[in-house]
Amino acid sequence: MQEVKLIKGNEAVALGAIRSGCDGYFGYPITPQSEVLETLMELRPWETTGMVVLQAESEVASINMVYGGAACGKRVMTSSSSPGISLMAEGISYLAGAELPCLIVNVQRGGPGLGTIQPSQADYFQAVKGCGHGDYNMIVLAPASVQEMYDFVFDGFDLAFKYRVPVMMLSDGIIGQMMEKVVMSRSRARWTAEEIKQMSDSWATVGKPQTRARNICSSLELDSQIMEQRNLALQARYEEIKKNEVRFEEIEIDDAEYVIVAFGSSARIASEAVSLARAEGLKVGLLRPITLWPFPSARIAELAGQAKGFLVAELNAGQMVEDIRLAVDGRVPVIHFGRMGGMIYSPDEILKALKEQSNG
Amino acid sequence: MDKVYSRSALLTDNVMHYCPGCSHGTIHKLVAEVIEEMGLQADTIGVSPVGCSVFAYNYIDIDWIQAAHGRACAVATAVKRLTPEKMVFTYQGDGDLSAIGTAETIHACNRGENIAVIYVNNAIYGMTGGQMAPTTLLGMKTATSPQGREAAIHGYPYKIAEMVSHLDGVCYVTRQSVQSPAAVRKAKKAIRQAFENSMAGRGLSFVEIVSSCNSGWKLSPVEANRWMEESMFPFYKLGDIKAGTPAAI
Ligand SMILES: Cc1ncc(C[n+]2csc(CCOP(=O)(O)OP(=O)(O)O)c2C)c(N)n1
Ligand code: SF4
Ligand SMILES: [Mg+2]
Numbered sequence: 001m002q003e004v005k006l007i008k009g010n011e012a013v014a015l016g017a018i019r020s021g022c023d024g025y026f027g028y029p030i031t032p033q034s035e036v037l038e039t040l041m042e043l044r045p046w047e048t049t050g051m052v053v054l055q056a057e058s059e060v061a062s063i064n065m066v067y068g069g070a071a072c073g074k075r076v077m078t079s080s081s082s083p084g085i086s087l088m089a090e091g092i093s094y095l096a097g098a099e100l101p102c103l104i105v106n107v108q109r110g111g112p113g114l115g116t117i118q119p120s121q122a123d124y125f126q127a128v129k130g131c132g133h134g135d136y137n138m139i140v141l142a143p144a145s146v147q148e149m150y151d152f153v154f155d156g157f158d159l160a161f162k163y164r165v166p167v168m169m170l171s172d173g174i175i176g177q178m179m180e181k182v183v184m185s186r187s188r189a190r191w192t193a194e195e196i197k198q199m200s201d202s203w204a205t206v207g208k209p210q211t212r213a214r215n216i217c218s219s220l221e222l223d224s225q226i227m228e229q230r231n232l233a234l235q236a237r238y239e240e241i242k243k244n245e246v247r248f249e250e251i252e253i254d255d256a257e258y259v260i261v262a263f264g265s266s267a268r269i270a271s272e273a274v275s276l277a278r279a280e281g282l283k284v285g286l287l288r289p290i291t292l293w294p295f296p297s298a299r300i301a302e303l304a305g306q307a308k309g310f311l312v313a314e315l316n317a318g319q320m321v322e323d324i325r326l327a328v329d330g331r332v333p334v335i336h337f338g339r340m341g342g343m344i345y346s347p348d349e350i351l352k353a354l355k356e357q358s359n360g
Numbered sequence: 361m362d363k364v365y366s367r368s369a370l371l372t373d374n375v376m377h378y379c380p381g382c383s384h385g386t387i388h389k390l391v392a393e394v395i396e397e398m399g400l401q402a403d404t405i406g407v408s409p410v411g412c413s414v415f416a417y418n419y420i421d422i423d424w425i426q427a428a429h430g431r432a433c434a435v436a437t438a439v440k441r442l443t444p445e446k447m448v449f450t451y452q453g454d455g456d457l458s459a460i461g462t463a464e465t466i467h468a469c470n471r472g473e474n475i476a477v478i479y480v481n482n483a484i485y486g487m488t489g490g491q492m493a494p495t496t497l498l499g500m501k502t503a504t505s506p507q508g509r510e511a512a513i514h515g516y517p518y519k520i521a522e523m524v525s526h527l528d529g530v531c532y533v534t535r536q537s538v539q540s541p542a543a544v545r546k547a548k549k550a551i552r553q554a555f556e557n558s559m560a561g562r563g564l565s566f567v568e569i570v571s572s573c574n575s576g577w578k579l580s581p582v583e584a585n586r587w588m589e590e591s592m593f594p595f596y597k598l599g600d601i602k603a604g605t606p607a608a609i
Contacts (some may be wrong), residue, residue: 218426
């Protein structure tokens, strides 16, 4: 029989970690994601799967612990909320530069600064445009349900190891705090030392046997010619990711004259707006990017040939809308509808904004 | 004839980039020798800092992780927790460990992580061109204290070894140097003790090595050693600060 649990999004991340064979979680309390660490400490997975759980002294320490664990070829992760992710930016850049896989969960809250503990989607730029310094990207998964917060732990680790890149799950305080049923069908064991050796012998720092050269996890290269080559290799990997890993969901899109684009919690509200519109006979559809990087630009460009206009609903001042405009390339109007500071729109408000666009 | 010295097989053929007279090279040799003598090449993971010794991984033939500036103790924490059977050590300068990395250092010490910390204190930021470090002595001229360090402006030099010795998670704290054959022998013994503590899971071991940076200090290697003995040693007193022999733990 299928195991189903009624849990919060943050708890789903904790359970997903334990059941996805995660080796180590390192985190620091911050609302609205503290339940991840709290749940792990309650469940004591070190006594069952052997997973290490540690409360670090800061997010700076958390991400550098993740860096150390990742260098050993282990499945390691952290979670935080917006201000904490800002503190991790340097570490994430190092992870990208040293080509280390890991999972970082951001349960977003409103900013800037200390801002508010209420939900927001204002860290889109931070997540998809790199976050730290240097030319790099991370794969960004945007869950819209508690089920996806569970599943994306598995998917996040798989993608991280497939490409040896950091992966971010960009959630928000709505999905993190709400309770839903989760089907806990996916489950797998931690890797054995032998399995890690088979997969990562060429790079993981687990002690150098006589049989191979020493492994060095480093992002440093002072020779500019070599550093440019390393950058080019990273960029080539990013192109592969763009080719293979774009994910999105569509609702009522086939005959849509107006397309709402929304991710995460906004997509749930927007899908209600689509139902309201359809009830009034308006041909409105929804495109929900599931990967925010790589972005479904090709699909949006295609839809620009069919739709009369786009409305981008996001809980920020207008961030993802820039990527939609790039893809649409001026062919049809693209407007933004947002709330900030922890305020949330209703489906009615989204529909009203859409009607104003289609009339104007 | 008895062989009194042989180069450790764990030292690579790469030519060290350190200035002539720099202590880093000597300390690298000691670390390599101890790992070799303990038979731990396949069981050691080193964490290198940001500082002149960032390239430690080019010289000692073991697996290495290059950490962000100051974060080596956090990196090593995860490595040791995830692979507790391994010997894990950090190698850090005074800017790295006691300025930007103070929090990571103190908290790894306080948690009693089973790692060894090699702390190379040359009272200056060598790599970036000789700026003042938290360890810079009062009156000492650096690029950012060109008239000499003044307490009223820059605060006082501090002894982080003494600070961490008060933390319960720390089993062994010692301050050594490498300017003479006798000092080198003692420093090597201290490093070995620290590495044995890591393997035995006794808590965190902290080995400070008061070092010379003739480039940063703008002295010849010989003058630098003399200045270190006359000015550094009276402030950074050599010897054990917290006993680390198994009997004492
Ligand atoms: C976040 C960050 N800030 C500053 C630097 C620049 N930086 C590189 S090394 C260094 C100081 C190193 O001094 P120390 O740790 O004493 O090592 P030494 O070179 O003296 O052995 C600084 C400030 C950096 N690389 N990263
Ligand atoms: S600058 Fe100082 S610490 Fe750096 S290599 Fe030269 S002498 Fe050594
Ligand atoms: Mg220094």
